[in-house]
Amino acid sequence: MPVKQISVFLENSKGRLAEVTRTLSHEKINIRALSLADTADFGVLRIIVDNPDRCLAVLKTRAFVAQVTEVIAVEVEDRPGGLARILEVLDQDNVNVEYMYAYVEKTRENAIVICRIDDRERALQILEKNGIATLNAEALKAL
Amino acid sequence: MNVFPSQIEEIILKGEGVEPHYQLIVERRDQLDELEVQVEMNEALFSDEIRNLEGMEKKLETELYATLNIHTRVHFVEPKSIARSEGKARRIIDKRQI
CATH class of the missing domain: 3.30.70.260 (ACT domain)
Structure with missing residues (x-):
């Protein structure tokens, strides 16, 4: 059975990851697992959360590019x-x-x-x- | 040599998916002009795999080189990170000090 991961595009600059975790913290969404792949310019954050559908919706309202994988x-x-x-x-x-x-x-x-x-x-x-x-x-x- | 922004726009916008916002940044280093092309990420372009994203940057650089015959650096940036102005978008930022 597949599970839903949320993938988020992040610029590789100060404070971007903190903006995601702040948003999720505010919405009481719990991160259960995390991986961050990065290049010189950007990164892709991959997270498993307790409520993926709400997580995706919340990130989109904050103008993040995110998808379910x-x-x-x-x-x-x-x-x-x-x-x-x-x-x-x-x-x-x-x-x-x-x-x-x-x-x-x-x-x-x-x-x-x-x-x-x-x-x-x-x-x-x-x-x-x-x-x-x-x-x-x-x-x-x-x- | 002359590069027309409309040529660059044509290449960026011919890609599939939603129309991306972009900006051109010109800098001069060691007597040479360098062109950076910033393209805002959007849902149609996004992939969870780094190699797909880097591949898209490279593909755009290759296409720009094929048309303009100059090397550019294409960078994806976060949505809404390129300033929007009323009416005409400010597409070119010239940082050269000549």
């Missing part, structure tokens, strides 16, 4: 080689991971990584076939 939340065994196994399985079937980042970990047995994969449906099938669990939005929210 469907990503996969994959359970990873929290031991050496846990992530290696998942990437091995995807690599064997020629599935390319565009980017990934770690999800907030509380007291759980397994860790979670957020993966952006172009061929999402096929990736989900491969993961399922190999007994690797993914989490849907509700499961993620309940953590």
Whole structure:
């Protein structure tokens, strides 16, 4: 099951990220995971929040360019080689991971990584076939 | 050499999606004029993947070079970051001190 990530365009200048977090704080939207990809001029903020639809609406009213991107939340065994196994399985079937980042970990047995994969449906099938669990939005929210 | 802003406008606006706002900034460095093209990001252009965004900047630079025969630097900027003025938009900022 894919989950919704919010992707935001940011200029690489002082205070822009703070403007996003200030806006979300004001609207009581909680960031559960975050990744910031940057270049010399701009960055793309990718966040998993407790309420993606409202998050998107709020950012748009503040004139940010933002969109929903469907990503996969994959359970990873929290031991050496846990992530290696998942990437091995995807690599064997020629599935390319565009980017990934770690999800907030509380007291759980397994860790979670957020993966952006172009061929999402096929990736989900491969993961399922190999007994690797993914989490849907509700499961993620309940953590 | 002469560069007409209308030539640049034509290239920027022929891209797909919503019409982007843009601004041209001319600077002089080591006796050479440099042209920076700032294009406001919009929902039609945006991608969550850096390589797509950088690819679009490069593509515009290549197209501008093909038409104008000069190298430009294309930068995406945040929406509403380019000043709007009443009536005619101020498209060119000339920072050269000659």
